[in-house]
Amino acid sequence: MPEEIDTLKLIKKFIHDKNIILPTVCHDTHSLKLYHLTHVSELHKGYQGILEIPHCTKDTHDHLKIDLCIIPGLAFDMEGNRIGYGKGFFDGLLKKIHAPKIALAYDFQIHEHIPYEEHDIKITHIITPTQIISI
Numbered sequence: 001m002p003e004e005i006d007t008l009k010l011i012k013k014f015i016h017d018k019n020i021i022l023p024t025v026c027h028d029t030h031s032l033k034l035y036h037l038t039h040v041s042e043l044h045k046g047y048q049g050i051l052e053i054p055h056c057t058k059d060t061h062d063h064l065k066i067d068l069c070i071i072p073g074l075a076f077d078m079e080g081n082r083i084g085y086g087k088g089f090f091d092g093l094l095k096k097i098h099a100p101k102i103a104l105a106y107d108f109q110i111h112e113h114i115p116y117e118e119h120d121i122k123i124t125h126i127i128t129p130t131q132i133i134s135i
Contacts (some may be wrong), residue, residue, distance in 0.1 A: 004072050005104040008051065012040055021061045024052040025089060032093045034061040048085075069094065069101045071123055076103050077114040080122030080135035094121035102127060 011020055015037065023032035025047035035053040037043070046052040071090060073082040082103060084090055094101060101123040107130055126133040 003074055003109075005106065007070060007072075007104065008040075010070075011037070015040065021066060022053055023089070023093060024054070025050075030089075032089045034063060034066075034093070036061050063093070063096045064098075066097050066099045068099050069097055071101050071103050073103055073105070073109070075109050075111055075114050076105055076123065076126050077111050078133065078135070079113070080124065081114050081116040081120060082123055083114055091119060091121050100124045104128075107131070 011022075014020065020037040021034050022037050022043075024035055026033050027047075037053060042053050043051040044054055046054070071082065071094070073084050075083040082090075101121070102125045103123045105126055105128050107128045110126060110128060110133070122135065124135050126135070
């Protein structure tokens with residue numbers, strides 16, 4: 001999304017050295033499914049114009065095999081809370097993943113406190129152009 005850090009350069013840099021797993025919005029289940037990206041050409045604009053692997057073109061990836069999550073959002077706070085786009089897609093997925101959850105953000109996206117709900121899943125670190133915040 002325009003307000004978020006663009007991760008495409010990061011994906012391109014590491015696609016041959018790491019297993020890149022990306023979420024795809026599944027409208028029928030109102031959830032995210034995980035897919036292994038093998039080549040950038042697999043990406044197509046999906047939900048809200050976000051690049052993703054088209055739904056049901058591959059087998060899903062096991063969420064228990066995730067080592068690190070890079071999480072998007074509009075705003076983050078010093079307690080690990082995040083504000084997304086209000087659909088709950090990421091919270092549903094993140095409660096199944098036990099890996100560190102890192103937000104890449106601009107400094108203006110960091111706030112002292114933001115509203116959250118009990119079911120919201122916290123991130124563990126925030127990396128901005130000027131700081132690394134461990135929660």
